Amino acid sequence: MDPKLLSLLAPVSSFFSLSSALVLSGGLVVYWILWVVYARHFHPLHKIPGPWLASVSRLWYMLQIARGDMEYTQRRLHAQYGPLLRIAPNEVACASPDAIKTIYRIQGALDKTDFYSVWNTQNFSKHPDVFTCISDKVHGERRRIMNHVYTLSNVLKSEEYIDKCTGLFLQRLAEYQDGSRPFDLGEWLQMYAFDVIGELYFGRMFGFMETSSDHESWIHSLDLLMPFLCMTAVAPTYVRSLILASALVVPGSLAALKAIENIGTSARRCVAQRFAEESKDEGQHRSDILDQLYRIHLEKGDKVDFNLGEIEQEAYVALFAGSDTTAIALRSVFYHLFKNPTVYKQLVQEIDEAAERGQLSSPVKYSEAIQLPFLCACIKEALRVHPGVALTMGRTVPAEGLQLCGTYIPGGYRVGMNAAVIHYDKSIFGPDADQYRPGRWLADDAAALDKYMLHFGAGTRTCIGKNISLAELHKLVPSVLREFQLDLREKGQVWRTRNLWFNKQEGVQVRVTARQFAKAKGDRAEPDVEI
Numbered sequence: 001m002d003p004k005l006l007s008l009l010a011p012v013s014s015f016f017s018l019s020s021a022l023v024l025s026g027g028l029v030v031y032w033i034l035w036v037v038y039a040r041h042f043h044p045l046h047k048i049p050g051p052w053l054a055s056v057s058r059l060w061y062m063l064q065i066a067r068g069d070m071e072y073t074q075r076r077l078h079a080q081y082g083p084l085l086r087i088a089p090n091e092v093a094c095a096s097p098d099a100i101k102t103i104y105r106i107q108g109a110l111d112k113t114d115f116y117s118v119w120n121t122q123n124f125s126k127h128p129d130v131f132t133c134i135s136d137k138v139h140g141e142r143r144r145i146m147n148h149v150y151t152l153s154n155v156l157k158s159e160e161y162i163d164k165c166t167g168l169f170l171q172r173l174a175e176y177q178d179g180s181r182p183f184d185l186g187e188w189l190q191m192y193a194f195d196v197i198g199e200l201y202f203g204r205m206f207g208f209m210e211t212s213s214d215h216e217s218w219i220h221s222l223d224l225l226m227p228f229l230c231m232t233a234v235a236p237t238y239v240r241s242l243i244l245a246s247a248l249v250v251p252g253s254l255a256a257l258k259a260i261e262n263i264g265t266s267a268r269r270c271v272a273q274r275f276a277e278e279s280k281d282e283g284q285h286r287s288d289i290l291d292q293l294y295r296i297h298l299e300k301g302d303k304v305d306f307n308l309g310e311i312e313q314e315a316y317v318a319l320f321a322g323s324d325t326t327a328i329a330l331r332s333v334f335y336h337l338f339k340n341p342t343v344y345k346q347l348v349q350e351i352d353e354a355a356e357r358g359q360l361s362s363p364v365k366y367s368e369a370i371q372l373p374f375l376c377a378c379i380k381e382a383l384r385v386h387p388g389v390a391l392t393m394g395r396t397v398p399a400e401g402l403q404l405c406g407t408y409i410p411g412g413y414r415v416g417m418n419a420a421v422i423h424y425d426k427s428i429f430g431p432d433a434d435q436y437r438p439g440r441w442l443a444d445d446a447a448a449l450d451k452y453m454l455h456f457g458a459g460t461r462t463c464i465g466k467n468i469s470l471a472e473l474h475k476l477v478p479s480v481l482r483e484f485q486l487d488l489r490e491k492g493q494v495w496r497t498r499n500l501w502f503n504k505q506e507g508v509q510v511r512v513t514a515r516q517f518a519k520a521k522g523d524r525a526e527p528d529v530e531i
């Protein structure tokens with residue numbers, strides 16, 4: 001176009017661009033005003049109380065994720081508003097323990113919300129993994145194929161592999177036992193949890209404990225990416241890609257993405273190697289979880305479509321769902337013992353007496369640990385006061401709607417419960433529900449409390465790996481306490497927590513000293529790595 005004409009038209013075009021910008025922003029303002037009026041006064045959930053911002057925008061939920069303390073906020077708001085709380089325009093959190101059987105029912109179970117779809121991006125299989133699968137029907141079909149692998153008796157077939165990790169953990173602890181050097185117990189517990197998953201699903205420890213370091217920066221990478229993933233999961237669909245893209249401008253995020261990709265590659269490599277060994281009948285036969293998954297493939301792989309990709313997917317999901325969560329649980333047990341010296345003393349006494357009677361192997365076996373009632377109580381109480389998964393576990397209301405606490409929630413809206421709210425319910429757990437008191441699990445009527453524990457979820461989507469974690473917890477805690485005295489580095493030290501769905505703690509620094517302990521039933525299993 002002629003430059004002269006262009007310069008003549010310039011004021012006209014800037015007038016139009018200014019006016020279209022005004023029209024657009026005016027339109028947006030009007031849209032927002034109308035939306036706010038609708039959300040506050042006509043929306044099907046408008047009568048459910050909650051913070052003003054939450055009733056009109058998901059921004060409120062995103063801000064809570066940024067603060068990392070949603071469980072405290074939710075407990076405070078439920079105390080203020082009652083059992084139903086509107087945490088987003090289309091989502092209701094429920095704090096009534098009796099509603100567990102409604103929201104997480106077995107018959108006609110509710111589908112998960114799209115909160116979950118953010119978490120698996122690796123495309124191992126055309127089937128969704130059981131954790132992130134939205135549809136309960138599809139989930140049921142896939143979970144049935146491998147449910148038997150996760151029964152307690154089956155998991156305990158892998159006990160020797162957990163023992164190898166425990167043995168190495170104890171040796172590492174012994175390196176600090178002169179008490180002069182404090183160390184980050186929390187980080188070591190995470191390395192332990194990762195290495196156990198390595199033994200069970202990848203055929204060997206990854207090398208966290210062997211090298212005393214964050215193997216391929218996996219822990220660091222997860223820490224870097226979790227805020228973005230969690231923020232994305234609670235955000236409205238239309239801004240999700242934007243949030244994920246914004247992660248790329250954070251220093252180190254590309255390296256973190258690469259590390260996460262490496263975890264996927266690792267899963268692929270280990271499974272392929274096992275396939276090759278098994279098909280040639282090479283190598284030492286291991287009865288670990290990977291082996292059990294491989295047996296499913298051999299027996300009915302084509303019939304149920306459970307082949308290489310599906311096994312890789314299982315290993316990958318176990319790494320994500322089972323390492324942070326188990327480490328959080330272990331941290332919670334030790335931390336609460338440090339903070340409650342009388343409980344610590346009572347537990348050590350129980351362990352010592354069992355050892356004196358020759359009832360404990362080294363490392364302690366699961367079957368021996370569960371004979372120690374106070375130990376079991378200490379672990380369960382730690383899972384209660386600090387559940388590892390501490391956001392609302394969202395479900396979609398079916399078409400016919402749902403009655404919750406006397407309020408009708410129409411189909412399509414989201415409902416859910418937060419373990420970190422239910423576990424603090426005084427009507428169930430007593431007036432001291434916010435205290436760590438293992439003794440509550442030893443009372444005559446304690447069994448009645450179990451049905452209100454949501455630390456492993458509920459209903460058809462209950463944690464598939466809970467027996468793995470329970471085995472780790474019950475074996476590691478007494479094995480450590482029998483051999484070492486652990487104390488917080490500073491007496492008044494308080495941990496920091498950050499609730500990004502997984503409610504991870506930081507700052508559990510301890511000093512360790514060796515204890516005189518009764519001889520174990522057997523010798524400790526020696527790890528097969530050079531130290």
Ligand code: HEM
Nearest residue numbers: 131318321322325326329388389393456457461463465469
């Ligand atoms: C103390 C440790 C653990 C805790 C606290 C924990 C907690 C949970 C919770 C609360 C859920 C339900 C989530 C929801 O409905 O939103 C869940 C599901 C799941 N967990 Fe765990 N978990 C732990 C260990 C593990 C381990 C070791 C594995 C490894 C196999 C694992 C794998 C899974 C899977 C695959 C699901 C999805 C199950 C399904 O929907 O069928 N978890 N876990």
